[in-house]
Amino acid sequence: MRKLIYILTLAGIVCVQVSAQSPPNSPEELQRYVPVLPSVKARFWKTDPSVGYAVQGVGGGVYVISDNGWQSAFLVTNEGVIVFDAPASFGKSIPSAIAKVTDKPITMLVYSHAHKDHIGGSAAFKNIKDLKIVALDTVTEFLKEMNDPNRLIPNVTFTREKTVSLGGQTVELTRHAYHSNEGDLFIYVPKARFLMAIDCVTDGYVPFQGFDITANFHEYMKVFDELLTYRFETFVGGHLTSTGNRADVKLNKEFTMDVYNTVKRIHNNMDFAAAIAEAVKTVGPDNEFLLFKVFLDKVTYESVKELRPRWIKRLAGVDVWLESHVRTALIYVRWDDN
Ligand SMILES: [Zn+2]
Structure with missing residues:
Protein backbone atom coordinates (compact mmCIF):
# COMPACT_ATOMS: atom_id res chain seq x y z
CA MET A 1 0.00 0.00 0.00
CA ARG A 2 2.75 2.38 1.00
CA LYS A 3 4.55 1.54 -2.24
CA LEU A 4 1.42 2.30 -4.26
CA ILE A 5 1.05 5.69 -2.56
CA TYR A 6 4.71 6.37 -3.25
CA ILE A 7 4.30 5.54 -6.92
CA LEU A 8 1.14 7.64 -7.19
CA THR A 9 2.82 10.53 -5.41
CA LEU A 10 5.80 10.26 -7.71
CA ALA A 11 3.49 10.18 -10.71
CA GLY A 12 1.78 13.30 -9.36
CA ILE A 13 5.09 15.13 -9.03
CA VAL A 14 6.15 14.09 -12.51
CA CYS A 15 2.76 15.14 -13.86
CA VAL A 16 2.95 18.58 -12.16
CA GLN A 17 6.48 19.07 -13.41
CA VAL A 18 5.52 18.16 -16.95
CA SER A 19 2.50 20.44 -16.97
CA ALA A 20 4.54 23.27 -15.47
CA GLN A 21 7.16 22.79 -18.16
CA SER A 22 4.95 22.33 -21.22
CA PRO A 23 4.58 25.60 -23.07
CA PRO A 24 1.08 27.06 -23.40
CA ASN A 25 -0.88 27.66 -26.61
CA SER A 26 -0.28 24.46 -28.53
CA PRO A 27 -2.03 24.39 -31.95
CA GLU A 28 -4.77 22.17 -30.43
CA GLU A 29 -5.37 24.70 -27.64
CA LEU A 30 -5.41 27.65 -30.04
CA GLN A 31 -7.99 25.97 -32.24
CA ARG A 32 -10.44 25.90 -29.32
CA TYR A 33 -10.80 29.71 -29.34
CA VAL A 34 -13.82 31.08 -31.22
CA PRO A 35 -12.94 33.19 -34.28
CA VAL A 36 -13.58 36.94 -34.12
CA LEU A 37 -17.33 37.56 -34.41
CA PRO A 38 -18.46 38.28 -38.01
CA SER A 39 -20.18 41.47 -36.80
CA VAL A 40 -16.82 42.70 -35.51
CA LYS A 41 -14.87 41.54 -38.56
CA ALA A 42 -17.18 43.60 -40.75
CA ARG A 43 -15.93 46.70 -38.91
CA PHE A 44 -12.19 46.16 -39.63
CA TRP A 45 -10.69 49.15 -41.43
CA LYS A 46 -9.17 48.68 -44.85
CA THR A 47 -5.63 49.86 -44.25
CA ASP A 48 -3.37 50.92 -47.10
CA PRO A 49 -0.74 48.12 -47.22
CA SER A 50 1.91 50.54 -48.53
CA VAL A 51 1.73 52.57 -45.29
CA GLY A 52 0.04 50.15 -42.87
CA TYR A 53 -2.70 52.45 -41.59
CA ALA A 54 -5.94 54.15 -42.64
CA VAL A 55 -7.26 57.68 -41.99
CA GLN A 56 -10.98 58.42 -41.71
CA GLY A 57 -12.69 61.77 -41.23
CA VAL A 58 -15.37 61.53 -38.55
CA GLY A 59 -16.75 65.06 -38.96
CA GLY A 60 -16.14 68.44 -37.33
CA GLY A 61 -12.50 68.52 -38.48
CA VAL A 62 -11.54 65.33 -36.61
CA TYR A 63 -9.72 62.45 -38.31
CA VAL A 64 -8.98 59.05 -36.81
CA ILE A 65 -5.89 57.02 -37.73
CA SER A 66 -5.84 53.25 -37.20
CA ASP A 67 -3.62 50.33 -38.11
CA ASN A 68 -6.30 47.92 -36.76
CA GLY A 69 -4.14 47.53 -33.66
CA TRP A 70 -3.81 51.06 -32.28
CA GLN A 71 -5.70 54.30 -32.87
CA SER A 72 -4.91 57.99 -32.62
CA ALA A 73 -6.67 61.08 -33.95
CA PHE A 74 -6.12 64.69 -35.00
CA LEU A 75 -8.17 67.86 -35.23
CA VAL A 76 -7.66 70.20 -38.19
CA THR A 77 -8.40 73.89 -37.50
CA ASN A 78 -7.80 77.09 -39.49
CA GLU A 79 -4.73 77.82 -37.42
CA GLY A 80 -3.14 74.41 -37.12
CA VAL A 81 -3.50 70.76 -36.21
CA ILE A 82 -3.84 69.20 -32.76
CA VAL A 83 -2.77 65.54 -32.54
CA PHE A 84 -4.13 63.17 -29.90
CA ASP A 85 -1.54 60.46 -29.13
CA ALA A 86 1.30 59.09 -31.25
CA PRO A 87 1.30 55.28 -30.91
CA ALA A 88 4.58 53.41 -31.07
CA SER A 89 3.28 51.34 -33.98
CA PHE A 90 2.55 54.14 -36.49
CA GLY A 91 3.47 57.41 -34.73
CA LYS A 92 6.32 58.00 -37.15
CA SER A 93 3.78 58.14 -40.01
CA ILE A 94 1.43 60.66 -38.41
CA PRO A 95 3.07 63.86 -39.76
CA SER A 96 2.96 62.53 -43.35
CA ALA A 97 -0.60 61.22 -42.86
CA ILE A 98 -1.69 64.71 -41.74
CA ALA A 99 0.11 66.34 -44.68
CA LYS A 100 -2.13 64.33 -47.03
CA VAL A 101 -5.21 65.90 -45.39
CA THR A 102 -4.13 69.50 -44.76
CA ASP A 103 -1.25 71.92 -45.27
CA LYS A 104 -1.81 73.45 -41.81
CA PRO A 105 1.10 72.95 -39.41
CA ILE A 106 1.02 70.60 -36.41
CA THR A 107 0.99 72.91 -33.40
CA MET A 108 0.07 70.61 -30.52
CA LEU A 109 0.39 67.00 -29.39
CA VAL A 110 -1.78 65.77 -26.52
CA TYR A 111 -0.89 62.65 -24.53
CA SER A 112 -3.85 60.59 -23.28
CA HIS A 113 -1.62 58.84 -20.72
CA ALA A 114 1.96 57.73 -20.23
CA HIS A 115 1.94 54.23 -21.71
CA LYS A 116 4.54 53.51 -24.39
CA ASP A 117 2.18 51.90 -26.86
CA HIS A 118 0.10 55.11 -27.18
CA ILE A 119 2.77 57.82 -27.13
CA GLY A 120 5.99 55.92 -27.92
CA GLY A 121 5.93 57.24 -31.52
CA SER A 122 6.21 60.87 -30.43
CA ALA A 123 9.91 61.08 -31.37
CA ALA A 124 8.64 61.72 -34.93
CA PHE A 125 7.47 65.16 -33.68
CA LYS A 126 10.88 66.12 -32.25
CA ASN A 127 11.81 68.64 -34.92
CA ILE A 128 8.45 70.40 -35.17
CA LYS A 129 9.11 74.03 -34.26
CA ASP A 130 7.21 75.53 -31.30
CA LEU A 131 5.27 72.30 -30.76
CA LYS A 132 3.26 72.25 -27.56
CA ILE A 133 3.13 68.83 -25.92
CA VAL A 134 0.26 68.72 -23.46
CA ALA A 135 -0.17 66.18 -20.64
CA LEU A 136 -1.19 65.75 -17.02
CA ASP A 137 1.42 66.92 -14.48
CA THR A 138 1.75 63.37 -13.13
CA VAL A 139 2.35 62.00 -16.64
CA THR A 140 5.04 64.64 -17.20
CA GLU A 141 6.77 63.84 -13.91
CA PHE A 142 6.76 60.15 -14.79
CA LEU A 143 8.16 60.76 -18.28
CA LYS A 144 10.94 62.96 -16.89
CA GLU A 145 11.87 60.10 -14.58
CA MET A 146 11.78 57.55 -17.40
CA ASN A 147 13.86 59.73 -19.75
CA ASP A 148 12.71 57.70 -22.76
CA PRO A 149 13.85 59.12 -26.12
CA ASN A 150 10.71 57.70 -27.74
CA ARG A 151 8.39 59.66 -25.45
CA LEU A 152 9.06 63.41 -25.72
CA ILE A 153 8.74 65.33 -22.44
CA PRO A 154 5.57 67.51 -22.32
CA ASN A 155 6.03 71.29 -22.08
CA VAL A 156 2.44 72.20 -21.10
CA THR A 157 1.04 70.49 -18.02
CA PHE A 158 -2.08 70.71 -15.93
CA THR A 159 -3.60 68.96 -12.92
CA ARG A 160 -7.31 68.42 -13.48
CA GLU A 161 -8.83 70.17 -16.50
CA LYS A 162 -7.68 72.18 -19.45
CA THR A 163 -9.54 73.70 -22.39
CA VAL A 164 -7.49 74.27 -25.51
CA SER A 165 -8.70 76.74 -28.14
CA LEU A 166 -7.31 76.94 -31.66
CA GLY A 167 -8.76 78.27 -34.91
CA GLY A 168 -12.34 78.43 -33.61
CA GLN A 169 -12.26 74.90 -32.17
CA THR A 170 -12.04 73.86 -28.55
CA VAL A 171 -10.75 70.67 -26.97
CA GLU A 172 -11.67 69.79 -23.39
CA LEU A 173 -9.16 67.68 -21.48
CA THR A 174 -10.19 66.14 -18.15
CA ARG A 175 -8.29 63.93 -15.70
CA HIS A 176 -9.62 60.50 -14.83
CA ALA A 177 -8.10 57.50 -13.04
CA TYR A 178 -9.60 54.41 -14.62
CA HIS A 179 -6.49 52.90 -16.21
CA SER A 180 -2.89 53.94 -15.69
CA ASN A 181 -1.11 54.88 -12.48
CA GLU A 182 -0.19 58.35 -13.75
CA GLY A 183 -3.75 59.29 -14.77
CA ASP A 184 -5.86 59.19 -17.93
CA LEU A 185 -7.47 61.92 -20.03
CA PHE A 186 -10.87 62.26 -21.57
CA ILE A 187 -10.29 64.19 -24.81
CA TYR A 188 -13.49 65.87 -26.00
CA VAL A 189 -14.07 67.97 -29.12
CA PRO A 190 -17.60 69.37 -28.59
CA LYS A 191 -18.14 70.70 -32.13
CA ALA A 192 -17.27 67.29 -33.56
CA ARG A 193 -19.21 65.34 -30.90
CA PHE A 194 -15.97 63.40 -30.59
CA LEU A 195 -14.81 61.68 -27.38
CA MET A 196 -11.54 59.83 -26.91
CA ALA A 197 -10.70 57.85 -23.76
CA ILE A 198 -7.91 55.36 -24.23
CA ASP A 199 -7.89 51.83 -22.83
CA CYS A 200 -11.35 51.42 -21.35
CA VAL A 201 -13.73 50.43 -24.16
CA THR A 202 -12.75 48.48 -27.30
CA ASP A 203 -15.88 48.50 -29.41
CA GLY A 204 -17.08 45.03 -30.37
CA TYR A 205 -14.69 43.36 -27.94
CA VAL A 206 -14.40 42.69 -24.24
CA PRO A 207 -11.71 44.85 -22.64
CA PHE A 208 -8.09 43.76 -22.96
CA GLN A 209 -6.57 41.60 -20.18
CA GLY A 210 -7.75 42.36 -16.64
CA PHE A 211 -10.17 45.14 -17.69
CA ASP A 212 -7.56 46.85 -19.83
CA ILE A 213 -4.77 46.28 -17.29
CA THR A 214 -6.49 48.77 -15.02
CA ALA A 215 -4.53 49.97 -12.02
CA ASN A 216 -7.83 50.86 -10.35
CA PHE A 217 -10.90 48.67 -10.94
CA HIS A 218 -12.97 50.85 -8.58
CA GLU A 219 -12.48 53.85 -10.90
CA TYR A 220 -12.74 51.67 -14.00
CA MET A 221 -16.31 50.68 -13.08
CA LYS A 222 -17.28 54.38 -12.97
CA VAL A 223 -15.81 55.28 -16.36
CA PHE A 224 -18.82 54.31 -18.48
CA ASP A 225 -21.24 56.66 -16.71
CA GLU A 226 -18.60 59.38 -16.83
CA LEU A 227 -18.27 58.91 -20.60
CA LEU A 228 -22.03 58.89 -21.09
CA THR A 229 -22.43 62.35 -19.52
CA TYR A 230 -20.77 63.74 -22.68
CA ARG A 231 -22.69 64.46 -25.89
CA PHE A 232 -20.73 62.37 -28.37
CA GLU A 233 -21.39 60.36 -31.49
CA THR A 234 -17.87 59.08 -32.19
CA PHE A 235 -15.87 57.28 -29.54
CA VAL A 236 -12.20 56.32 -29.84
CA GLY A 237 -10.86 53.84 -27.30
CA GLY A 238 -7.39 53.50 -28.81
CA HIS A 239 -7.46 49.91 -30.02
CA LEU A 240 -8.40 47.49 -32.76
CA THR A 241 -10.77 47.82 -35.57
CA SER A 242 -13.07 50.79 -35.65
CA THR A 243 -14.51 53.81 -33.90
CA GLY A 244 -17.32 53.23 -31.43
CA ASN A 245 -20.42 55.01 -30.23
ZN1 LIG B 1 -2.53 52.21 -21.61
Whole structure:
Protein backbone atom coordinates (compact mmCIF):
# COMPACT_ATOMS: atom_id res chain seq x y z
CA MET A 1 0.00 0.00 0.00
CA ARG A 2 2.75 2.38 1.00
CA LYS A 3 4.55 1.54 -2.24
CA LEU A 4 1.42 2.30 -4.26
CA ILE A 5 1.05 5.69 -2.56
CA TYR A 6 4.71 6.37 -3.25
CA ILE A 7 4.30 5.54 -6.92
CA LEU A 8 1.14 7.64 -7.19
CA THR A 9 2.82 10.53 -5.41
CA LEU A 10 5.80 10.26 -7.71
CA ALA A 11 3.49 10.18 -10.71
CA GLY A 12 1.78 13.30 -9.36
CA ILE A 13 5.09 15.13 -9.03
CA VAL A 14 6.15 14.09 -12.51
CA CYS A 15 2.76 15.14 -13.86
CA VAL A 16 2.95 18.58 -12.16
CA GLN A 17 6.48 19.07 -13.41
CA VAL A 18 5.52 18.16 -16.95
CA SER A 19 2.50 20.44 -16.97
CA ALA A 20 4.54 23.27 -15.47
CA GLN A 21 7.16 22.79 -18.16
CA SER A 22 4.95 22.33 -21.22
CA PRO A 23 4.58 25.60 -23.07
CA PRO A 24 1.08 27.06 -23.40
CA ASN A 25 -0.88 27.66 -26.61
CA SER A 26 -0.28 24.46 -28.53
CA PRO A 27 -2.03 24.39 -31.95
CA GLU A 28 -4.77 22.17 -30.43
CA GLU A 29 -5.37 24.70 -27.64
CA LEU A 30 -5.41 27.65 -30.04
CA GLN A 31 -7.99 25.97 -32.24
CA ARG A 32 -10.44 25.90 -29.32
CA TYR A 33 -10.80 29.71 -29.34
CA VAL A 34 -13.82 31.08 -31.22
CA PRO A 35 -12.94 33.19 -34.28
CA VAL A 36 -13.58 36.94 -34.12
CA LEU A 37 -17.33 37.56 -34.41
CA PRO A 38 -18.46 38.28 -38.01
CA SER A 39 -20.18 41.47 -36.80
CA VAL A 40 -16.82 42.70 -35.51
CA LYS A 41 -14.87 41.54 -38.56
CA ALA A 42 -17.18 43.60 -40.75
CA ARG A 43 -15.93 46.70 -38.91
CA PHE A 44 -12.19 46.16 -39.63
CA TRP A 45 -10.69 49.15 -41.43
CA LYS A 46 -9.17 48.68 -44.85
CA THR A 47 -5.63 49.86 -44.25
CA ASP A 48 -3.37 50.92 -47.10
CA PRO A 49 -0.74 48.12 -47.22
CA SER A 50 1.91 50.54 -48.53
CA VAL A 51 1.73 52.57 -45.29
CA GLY A 52 0.04 50.15 -42.87
CA TYR A 53 -2.70 52.45 -41.59
CA ALA A 54 -5.94 54.15 -42.64
CA VAL A 55 -7.26 57.68 -41.99
CA GLN A 56 -10.98 58.42 -41.71
CA GLY A 57 -12.69 61.77 -41.23
CA VAL A 58 -15.37 61.53 -38.55
CA GLY A 59 -16.75 65.06 -38.96
CA GLY A 60 -16.14 68.44 -37.33
CA GLY A 61 -12.50 68.52 -38.48
CA VAL A 62 -11.54 65.33 -36.61
CA TYR A 63 -9.72 62.45 -38.31
CA VAL A 64 -8.98 59.05 -36.81
CA ILE A 65 -5.89 57.02 -37.73
CA SER A 66 -5.84 53.25 -37.20
CA ASP A 67 -3.62 50.33 -38.11
CA ASN A 68 -6.30 47.92 -36.76
CA GLY A 69 -4.14 47.53 -33.66
CA TRP A 70 -3.81 51.06 -32.28
CA GLN A 71 -5.70 54.30 -32.87
CA SER A 72 -4.91 57.99 -32.62
CA ALA A 73 -6.67 61.08 -33.95
CA PHE A 74 -6.12 64.69 -35.00
CA LEU A 75 -8.17 67.86 -35.23
CA VAL A 76 -7.66 70.20 -38.19
CA THR A 77 -8.40 73.89 -37.50
CA ASN A 78 -7.80 77.09 -39.49
CA GLU A 79 -4.73 77.82 -37.42
CA GLY A 80 -3.14 74.41 -37.12
CA VAL A 81 -3.50 70.76 -36.21
CA ILE A 82 -3.84 69.20 -32.76
CA VAL A 83 -2.77 65.54 -32.54
CA PHE A 84 -4.13 63.17 -29.90
CA ASP A 85 -1.54 60.46 -29.13
CA ALA A 86 1.30 59.09 -31.25
CA PRO A 87 1.30 55.28 -30.91
CA ALA A 88 4.58 53.41 -31.07
CA SER A 89 3.28 51.34 -33.98
CA PHE A 90 2.55 54.14 -36.49
CA GLY A 91 3.47 57.41 -34.73
CA LYS A 92 6.32 58.00 -37.15
CA SER A 93 3.78 58.14 -40.01
CA ILE A 94 1.43 60.66 -38.41
CA PRO A 95 3.07 63.86 -39.76
CA SER A 96 2.96 62.53 -43.35
CA ALA A 97 -0.60 61.22 -42.86
CA ILE A 98 -1.69 64.71 -41.74
CA ALA A 99 0.11 66.34 -44.68
CA LYS A 100 -2.13 64.33 -47.03
CA VAL A 101 -5.21 65.90 -45.39
CA THR A 102 -4.13 69.50 -44.76
CA ASP A 103 -1.25 71.92 -45.27
CA LYS A 104 -1.81 73.45 -41.81
CA PRO A 105 1.10 72.95 -39.41
CA ILE A 106 1.02 70.60 -36.41
CA THR A 107 0.99 72.91 -33.40
CA MET A 108 0.07 70.61 -30.52
CA LEU A 109 0.39 67.00 -29.39
CA VAL A 110 -1.78 65.77 -26.52
CA TYR A 111 -0.89 62.65 -24.53
CA SER A 112 -3.85 60.59 -23.28
CA HIS A 113 -1.62 58.84 -20.72
CA ALA A 114 1.96 57.73 -20.23
CA HIS A 115 1.94 54.23 -21.71
CA LYS A 116 4.54 53.51 -24.39
CA ASP A 117 2.18 51.90 -26.86
CA HIS A 118 0.10 55.11 -27.18
CA ILE A 119 2.77 57.82 -27.13
CA GLY A 120 5.99 55.92 -27.92
CA GLY A 121 5.93 57.24 -31.52
CA SER A 122 6.21 60.87 -30.43
CA ALA A 123 9.91 61.08 -31.37
CA ALA A 124 8.64 61.72 -34.93
CA PHE A 125 7.47 65.16 -33.68
CA LYS A 126 10.88 66.12 -32.25
CA ASN A 127 11.81 68.64 -34.92
CA ILE A 128 8.45 70.40 -35.17
CA LYS A 129 9.11 74.03 -34.26
CA ASP A 130 7.21 75.53 -31.30
CA LEU A 131 5.27 72.30 -30.76
CA LYS A 132 3.26 72.25 -27.56
CA ILE A 133 3.13 68.83 -25.92
CA VAL A 134 0.26 68.72 -23.46
CA ALA A 135 -0.17 66.18 -20.64
CA LEU A 136 -1.19 65.75 -17.02
CA ASP A 137 1.42 66.92 -14.48
CA THR A 138 1.75 63.37 -13.13
CA VAL A 139 2.35 62.00 -16.64
CA THR A 140 5.04 64.64 -17.20
CA GLU A 141 6.77 63.84 -13.91
CA PHE A 142 6.76 60.15 -14.79
CA LEU A 143 8.16 60.76 -18.28
CA LYS A 144 10.94 62.96 -16.89
CA GLU A 145 11.87 60.10 -14.58
CA MET A 146 11.78 57.55 -17.40
CA ASN A 147 13.86 59.73 -19.75
CA ASP A 148 12.71 57.70 -22.76
CA PRO A 149 13.85 59.12 -26.12
CA ASN A 150 10.71 57.70 -27.74
CA ARG A 151 8.39 59.66 -25.45
CA LEU A 152 9.06 63.41 -25.72
CA ILE A 153 8.74 65.33 -22.44
CA PRO A 154 5.57 67.51 -22.32
CA ASN A 155 6.03 71.29 -22.08
CA VAL A 156 2.44 72.20 -21.10
CA THR A 157 1.04 70.49 -18.02
CA PHE A 158 -2.08 70.71 -15.93
CA THR A 159 -3.60 68.96 -12.92
CA ARG A 160 -7.31 68.42 -13.48
CA GLU A 161 -8.83 70.17 -16.50
CA LYS A 162 -7.68 72.18 -19.45
CA THR A 163 -9.54 73.70 -22.39
CA VAL A 164 -7.49 74.27 -25.51
CA SER A 165 -8.70 76.74 -28.14
CA LEU A 166 -7.31 76.94 -31.66
CA GLY A 167 -8.76 78.27 -34.91
CA GLY A 168 -12.34 78.43 -33.61
CA GLN A 169 -12.26 74.90 -32.17
CA THR A 170 -12.04 73.86 -28.55
CA VAL A 171 -10.75 70.67 -26.97
CA GLU A 172 -11.67 69.79 -23.39
CA LEU A 173 -9.16 67.68 -21.48
CA THR A 174 -10.19 66.14 -18.15
CA ARG A 175 -8.29 63.93 -15.70
CA HIS A 176 -9.62 60.50 -14.83
CA ALA A 177 -8.10 57.50 -13.04
CA TYR A 178 -9.60 54.41 -14.62
CA HIS A 179 -6.49 52.90 -16.21
CA SER A 180 -2.89 53.94 -15.69
CA ASN A 181 -1.11 54.88 -12.48
CA GLU A 182 -0.19 58.35 -13.75
CA GLY A 183 -3.75 59.29 -14.77
CA ASP A 184 -5.86 59.19 -17.93
CA LEU A 185 -7.47 61.92 -20.03
CA PHE A 186 -10.87 62.26 -21.57
CA ILE A 187 -10.29 64.19 -24.81
CA TYR A 188 -13.49 65.87 -26.00
CA VAL A 189 -14.07 67.97 -29.12
CA PRO A 190 -17.60 69.37 -28.59
CA LYS A 191 -18.14 70.70 -32.13
CA ALA A 192 -17.27 67.29 -33.56
CA ARG A 193 -19.21 65.34 -30.90
CA PHE A 194 -15.97 63.40 -30.59
CA LEU A 195 -14.81 61.68 -27.38
CA MET A 196 -11.54 59.83 -26.91
CA ALA A 197 -10.70 57.85 -23.76
CA ILE A 198 -7.91 55.36 -24.23
CA ASP A 199 -7.89 51.83 -22.83
CA CYS A 200 -11.35 51.42 -21.35
CA VAL A 201 -13.73 50.43 -24.16
CA THR A 202 -12.75 48.48 -27.30
CA ASP A 203 -15.88 48.50 -29.41
CA GLY A 204 -17.08 45.03 -30.37
CA TYR A 205 -14.69 43.36 -27.94
CA VAL A 206 -14.40 42.69 -24.24
CA PRO A 207 -11.71 44.85 -22.64
CA PHE A 208 -8.09 43.76 -22.96
CA GLN A 209 -6.57 41.60 -20.18
CA GLY A 210 -7.75 42.36 -16.64
CA PHE A 211 -10.17 45.14 -17.69
CA ASP A 212 -7.56 46.85 -19.83
CA ILE A 213 -4.77 46.28 -17.29
CA THR A 214 -6.49 48.77 -15.02
CA ALA A 215 -4.53 49.97 -12.02
CA ASN A 216 -7.83 50.86 -10.35
CA PHE A 217 -10.90 48.67 -10.94
CA HIS A 218 -12.97 50.85 -8.58
CA GLU A 219 -12.48 53.85 -10.90
CA TYR A 220 -12.74 51.67 -14.00
CA MET A 221 -16.31 50.68 -13.08
CA LYS A 222 -17.28 54.38 -12.97
CA VAL A 223 -15.81 55.28 -16.36
CA PHE A 224 -18.82 54.31 -18.48
CA ASP A 225 -21.24 56.66 -16.71
CA GLU A 226 -18.60 59.38 -16.83
CA LEU A 227 -18.27 58.91 -20.60
CA LEU A 228 -22.03 58.89 -21.09
CA THR A 229 -22.43 62.35 -19.52
CA TYR A 230 -20.77 63.74 -22.68
CA ARG A 231 -22.69 64.46 -25.89
CA PHE A 232 -20.73 62.37 -28.37
CA GLU A 233 -21.39 60.36 -31.49
CA THR A 234 -17.87 59.08 -32.19
CA PHE A 235 -15.87 57.28 -29.54
CA VAL A 236 -12.20 56.32 -29.84
CA GLY A 237 -10.86 53.84 -27.30
CA GLY A 238 -7.39 53.50 -28.81
CA HIS A 239 -7.46 49.91 -30.02
CA LEU A 240 -8.40 47.49 -32.76
CA THR A 241 -10.77 47.82 -35.57
CA SER A 242 -13.07 50.79 -35.65
CA THR A 243 -14.51 53.81 -33.90
CA GLY A 244 -17.32 53.23 -31.43
CA ASN A 245 -20.42 55.01 -30.23
CA ARG A 246 -22.68 55.31 -27.18
CA ALA A 247 -24.02 51.77 -27.63
CA ASP A 248 -20.48 50.36 -27.38
CA VAL A 249 -19.90 52.19 -24.10
CA LYS A 250 -23.23 50.93 -22.71
CA LEU A 251 -22.53 47.34 -23.76
CA ASN A 252 -19.09 47.41 -22.13
CA LYS A 253 -20.68 48.76 -18.95
CA GLU A 254 -23.21 45.91 -18.97
CA PHE A 255 -20.41 43.36 -19.40
CA THR A 256 -18.23 44.88 -16.68
CA MET A 257 -21.03 45.11 -14.13
CA ASP A 258 -22.14 41.56 -14.94
CA VAL A 259 -18.62 40.27 -14.26
CA TYR A 260 -18.40 42.27 -11.03
CA ASN A 261 -21.84 41.25 -9.71
CA THR A 262 -21.37 37.59 -10.65
CA VAL A 263 -17.94 37.34 -9.03
CA LYS A 264 -19.22 39.12 -5.93
CA ARG A 265 -22.20 36.77 -5.54
CA ILE A 266 -20.18 33.60 -6.10
CA HIS A 267 -17.35 34.74 -3.82
CA ASN A 268 -19.63 35.89 -1.01
CA ASN A 269 -21.68 32.69 -1.09
CA MET A 270 -18.72 30.33 -1.14
CA ASP A 271 -17.75 28.55 2.08
CA PHE A 272 -13.95 28.70 2.34
CA ALA A 273 -13.56 25.50 4.41
CA ALA A 274 -15.84 23.53 2.08
CA ALA A 275 -14.07 24.88 -1.00
CA ILE A 276 -10.66 23.69 0.20
CA ALA A 277 -11.77 20.44 1.93
CA GLU A 278 -10.62 18.16 -0.90
CA ALA A 279 -7.26 19.90 -1.12
CA VAL A 280 -6.74 19.63 2.64
CA LYS A 281 -7.29 15.86 2.36
CA THR A 282 -4.49 15.74 -0.20
CA VAL A 283 -1.92 18.26 1.07
CA GLY A 284 -2.96 18.87 4.68
CA PRO A 285 -3.70 22.26 6.26
CA ASP A 286 -0.19 23.78 6.40
CA ASN A 287 0.33 25.19 2.91
CA GLU A 288 -1.97 28.15 3.33
CA PHE A 289 -0.85 29.87 0.14
CA LEU A 290 -1.84 26.79 -1.83
CA LEU A 291 -5.17 26.43 -0.03
CA PHE A 292 -5.99 30.09 -0.65
CA LYS A 293 -5.15 29.57 -4.31
CA VAL A 294 -7.54 26.61 -4.40
CA PHE A 295 -10.32 28.84 -3.06
CA LEU A 296 -9.61 31.71 -5.49
CA ASP A 297 -9.37 29.26 -8.41
CA LYS A 298 -12.75 27.78 -7.48
CA VAL A 299 -14.43 31.21 -7.40
CA THR A 300 -12.78 32.03 -10.73
CA TYR A 301 -13.83 28.73 -12.32
CA GLU A 302 -17.47 29.04 -11.19
CA SER A 303 -17.64 32.67 -12.33
CA VAL A 304 -16.18 31.96 -15.79
CA LYS A 305 -18.50 28.96 -16.18
CA GLU A 306 -21.54 31.13 -15.52
CA LEU A 307 -20.46 34.23 -17.48
CA ARG A 308 -19.03 32.69 -20.63
CA PRO A 309 -22.30 31.50 -22.21
CA ARG A 310 -23.94 34.86 -21.49
CA TRP A 311 -21.26 36.82 -23.41
CA ILE A 312 -19.50 34.57 -25.92
CA LYS A 313 -21.75 35.63 -28.81
CA ARG A 314 -22.17 39.27 -27.77
CA LEU A 315 -18.55 40.46 -27.64
CA ALA A 316 -15.35 39.22 -29.27
CA GLY A 317 -12.49 37.91 -27.14
CA VAL A 318 -14.59 36.51 -24.27
CA ASP A 319 -12.72 33.20 -24.27
CA VAL A 320 -9.38 35.04 -24.49
CA TRP A 321 -9.72 37.43 -21.54
CA LEU A 322 -12.76 36.53 -19.40
CA GLU A 323 -10.72 34.65 -16.80
CA SER A 324 -8.42 37.67 -16.41
CA HIS A 325 -11.44 39.95 -15.94
CA VAL A 326 -12.82 37.64 -13.30
CA ARG A 327 -9.50 37.63 -11.44
CA THR A 328 -9.32 41.45 -11.49
CA ALA A 329 -12.90 41.68 -10.19
CA LEU A 330 -12.11 39.03 -7.57
CA ILE A 331 -9.16 40.99 -6.18
CA TYR A 332 -11.46 44.01 -5.85
CA VAL A 333 -14.31 42.02 -4.29
CA ARG A 334 -12.01 40.22 -1.84
CA TRP A 335 -9.78 43.11 -0.76
CA ASP A 336 -11.56 46.43 -1.46
CA ASP A 337 -15.30 45.96 -1.70
CA ASN A 338 -17.84 46.01 1.14
ZN1 LIG B 1 -2.53 52.21 -21.61
